[in-house]
Amino acid sequence: MKRRMIALSLSLLLGVALTPAAIAQSTPQPTLITEQEVQAIRVDAYLYLYSLFTMNLTRKQLTNVEPGKGLGGPMNMFQNIDWQ
Numbered sequence: 668m669k670r671r672m673i674a675l676s677l678s679l680l681l682g683v684a685l686t687p688a689a690i691a692q693s694t695p696q697p698t699l700i701t702e703q704e705v706q707a708i709r710v711d712a713y714l715y716l717y718s719l720f721t722m723n724l725t726r727k728q729l730t731n732v733e734p735g736k737g738l739g740g741p742m743n744m745f746q747n748i749d750w751q
Contacts, residue, residue: 700708737744 726742730740731742
């Protein structure tokens with residue numbers, strides 16, 4: 668009986684503390700970013716991500732070959748290229 672009363676009391680207290688008004692007051696409001704910050708984010712994204720995408724595309728193209736045919740081959744396999 669005492670456990671139920673304690674659980675009920677705690678749930679009522681938490682229910683009051685977590686009302687939408689209390690949550691709205693505790694969360695910070697988002698700030699808007701300027702056009703210059705947007706442009707800086709775009710430049711950074713291009714500079715840092717373009718090379719990763721290009722490297723991944725090149726890896727997929729070079730490893731999408733049957734073993735022994737053409738330049739490249741499956742991943743984790745060595746290829747001997749004879750330049751005669």
